[in-house]
Amino acid sequence: MSELIQLIKTELAQPVDPRVVDFAASIAAQYGEASRAVLFYGSCLRTTELDGQMLDFYLIVSSYEVAYGKSWLVRANKLLPPNVFPAEHDGLVAKIAVLSEEDFARLCSVKAGDVSVWARFAQPSRLVWLATNLAPETIVEAIAEAPVTLFQRTLPVMGAEYTSLSDIWREGFSRTYDCELRAERAGRSSSVVDCEPERYERLGMATTATIAKRMGVGPNGEVPNFASPDATEQFWRKMKRRGKLLTLARLAKASGTYAGGIDYLAWKINRHAGTGYVIKPWQRKWPILGALTMLPRLIAGGAIK
Structure with a gap:
């Protein structure tokens, strides 16, 4: 087991407020046999504040056909993933994003056509519910691709002046934030890293080791770039244009799923x-x-x- 996989597995298993676990179980029950895993992430995980806040969950399902009784929801989730729904449980409220196992793995990887999923899961998350017939490694391996994707998409545009792994994280998160219509204040990408600097240092080292193992190392021991600086800048320009349009499209879609x-x-x-x-x-x-x-x-x- 690689160090990156072990770090992600350990992080996902860290305890959370029991109310979050109960909420996750109620979400899974709503979708019955389609439910595969429920992940908790976002600002409420970082602050541990739940009351009066909007919790964030991802529900991973076996397929959209099994999850939904309405064909239009299947089409919407396939065409523009994820579908997002509101939920309430025991005085708490949340929004639930629904993805299939296949889409979740793809959207955490470098194959993703936008940044929204891998940008979120390069940050901390917790596995708060898991189907009894699903090995946690399925989820762990998908999430472990998120920091790899962030580094592969960021390293080529880091100038020679960067001096630490935290610089890579900050640059990567800054660029992903620019790819969505977001309400966060300037500097939010840095505050995410500053909240858990040791976590990002450990994960950054494991991520670069994973990339080096996959791609080899350069003549001076450096981690090779996934793409050229010019191609990477072009990728980010495309993601910025595409991401803001996707934000508007998802908002329009949510009008049919999110009261x-x-x-x-x-x-x-x-x-x-x-x-x-x-x-x-x-x-x-x-x-x-x-x-x-x-x-x-x-x-x-x-x-x-």
Whole structure:
């Protein structure tokens, strides 16, 4: 077992608040035999604050056909993964992103067509529910690709001036944040690393060792680049254009799966950007149009980027 796999496996198994475990079990029960694993991640994991917050879960399912009773949800999840749904349990609220095992593994890897999944799972997460007939290695191996992908997509554009592994993490997260319409303040990518510097140091060393083992090492012992600097910069420009369009498309899709989605968007923006945006009644009635008219004003005002 590689050091990277062992680190991810140990991290995923760390305990969380029992209420999170109970919530995850209720999510899995809702999807019955389709449920394979439930992962907990995001700001509530970092801060351990649950009450009054929006928890973040990923539900991994065997297939969308088994998970859903409606064919349009199957098509939506395949065309524009993930589908996102609201959930409540024992006084807590959450949003649940649904991915198949196949899509989850692909979207954590360098084969992913956007950054959203591997950027999130290069950060800490917890495996809070697992199907009895599924080995945890299936999830561990998928998640272990996320930091590898981040490093492979970031190292080629790091100048000679970078001096530490934390510089790679910060640059990588900064670029992924730029690929989505996000409400977080400037410097959020650095604060994520600063929250657990030892974790990122250990994981960074294991990640570079994994890349070196796969690709060999250069003449001076350096980790080889996955692609040229020019090709990598082109990749990031493409991801930035594509990512912001995908954010809008997912918001539009969520209007059919996520009751009150526009209110959640406003809550998240106000929480992270310190704004006081208030949703108007007509925006709740026509949430897609409301969101589209809301976003340009917030972008112009710097609330989201």
